[in-house]
Amino acid sequence: MKIVVDYDLCEANGVCVDLCEDVFVLSDDDELSIVAHEVTEARRAVLTEAARMCPRGALSLVETDPT
Numbered sequence: 001m002k003i004v005v006d007y008d009l010c011e012a013n014g015v016c017v018d019l020c021e022d023v024f025v026l027s028d029d030d031e032l033s034i035v036a037h038e039v040t041e042a043r044r045a046v047l048t049e050a051a052r053m054c055p056r057g058a059l060s061l062v063e064t065d066p067t
Protein backbone atom coordinates (compact mmCIF):
# COMPACT_ATOMS: atom_id res chain seq x y z
CA MET A 1 0.00 0.00 0.00
CA LYS A 2 1.20 3.51 -0.71
CA ILE A 3 0.07 7.06 -0.14
CA VAL A 4 -0.53 9.31 -3.13
CA VAL A 5 -1.50 12.95 -3.52
CA ASP A 6 -3.75 14.46 -6.18
CA TYR A 7 -1.95 17.68 -7.02
CA ASP A 8 -5.06 19.03 -8.76
CA LEU A 9 -6.76 19.06 -5.35
CA CYS A 10 -3.88 19.81 -2.95
CA GLU A 11 -3.71 23.44 -1.84
CA ALA A 12 -0.49 23.03 0.17
CA ASN A 13 -2.07 24.04 3.48
CA GLY A 14 0.27 21.75 5.41
CA VAL A 15 -2.27 19.79 7.45
CA CYS A 16 -0.63 16.50 6.47
CA VAL A 17 2.83 17.93 7.12
CA ASP A 18 1.84 18.75 10.69
CA LEU A 19 0.67 15.16 11.17
CA CYS A 20 3.64 13.37 9.65
CA GLU A 21 6.73 15.42 8.90
CA ASP A 22 8.83 12.45 7.86
CA VAL A 23 6.46 11.66 4.97
CA PHE A 24 5.09 15.04 3.84
CA VAL A 25 7.31 18.03 3.12
CA LEU A 26 6.37 21.50 1.93
CA SER A 27 8.98 23.34 -0.09
CA ASP A 28 9.70 27.05 0.28
CA ASP A 29 7.46 27.72 -2.71
CA ASP A 30 4.58 25.72 -1.20
CA GLU A 31 4.91 22.57 -3.22
CA LEU A 32 4.01 19.38 -1.37
CA SER A 33 6.29 16.39 -1.71
CA ILE A 34 5.79 12.88 -0.39
CA VAL A 35 9.23 11.66 0.55
CA ALA A 36 8.16 8.17 1.72
CA HIS A 37 5.29 6.65 -0.26
CA GLU A 38 5.26 3.23 1.33
CA VAL A 39 2.57 2.73 3.99
CA THR A 40 4.41 0.69 6.59
CA GLU A 41 2.62 -0.83 9.57
CA ALA A 42 4.24 1.80 11.77
CA ARG A 43 2.84 4.60 9.61
CA ARG A 44 -0.52 3.14 8.68
CA ALA A 45 -2.49 4.88 11.43
CA VAL A 46 -1.00 8.32 10.92
CA LEU A 47 -1.28 8.15 7.12
CA THR A 48 -4.90 7.02 7.37
CA GLU A 49 -5.47 9.99 9.66
CA ALA A 50 -3.72 12.34 7.23
CA ALA A 51 -5.95 11.17 4.38
CA ARG A 52 -9.00 11.63 6.58
CA MET A 53 -7.94 15.07 7.80
CA CYS A 54 -6.89 16.53 4.44
CA PRO A 55 -9.44 19.31 3.89
CA ARG A 56 -9.21 18.89 0.13
CA GLY A 57 -9.52 15.10 0.02
CA ALA A 58 -6.28 15.04 -1.91
CA LEU A 59 -4.65 12.06 -0.18
CA SER A 60 -5.40 8.42 -0.93
CA LEU A 61 -4.04 5.12 0.28
CA VAL A 62 -3.87 2.78 -2.68
CA GLU A 63 -3.07 -0.91 -2.90
CA THR A 64 0.18 -1.76 -4.62
CA ASP A 65 0.70 -4.76 -6.82
CA PRO A 66 2.31 -7.45 -4.63
CA THR A 67 4.36 -8.79 -7.56
Ligand code: SF4
Residues within 6 Å of the ligand: 005, 009, 010, 011, 012, 013, 014, 015, 016, 017, 024, 032, 053, 054, 055, 056, 057, 058, 059
Ligand atom coordinates in the same frame (compact mmCIF):
# COMPACT_ATOMS: atom_id res chain seq x y z
S1 SF4 B 1 -3.45 18.16 3.85
FE1 SF4 B 1 -4.16 17.82 1.75
S2 SF4 B 1 -4.36 19.85 0.84
FE2 SF4 B 1 -3.09 20.03 2.70
S3 SF4 B 1 -0.98 19.88 1.98
FE3 SF4 B 1 -1.63 17.80 2.59
S4 SF4 B 1 -2.42 16.88 0.68
FE4 SF4 B 1 -2.32 19.08 0.34
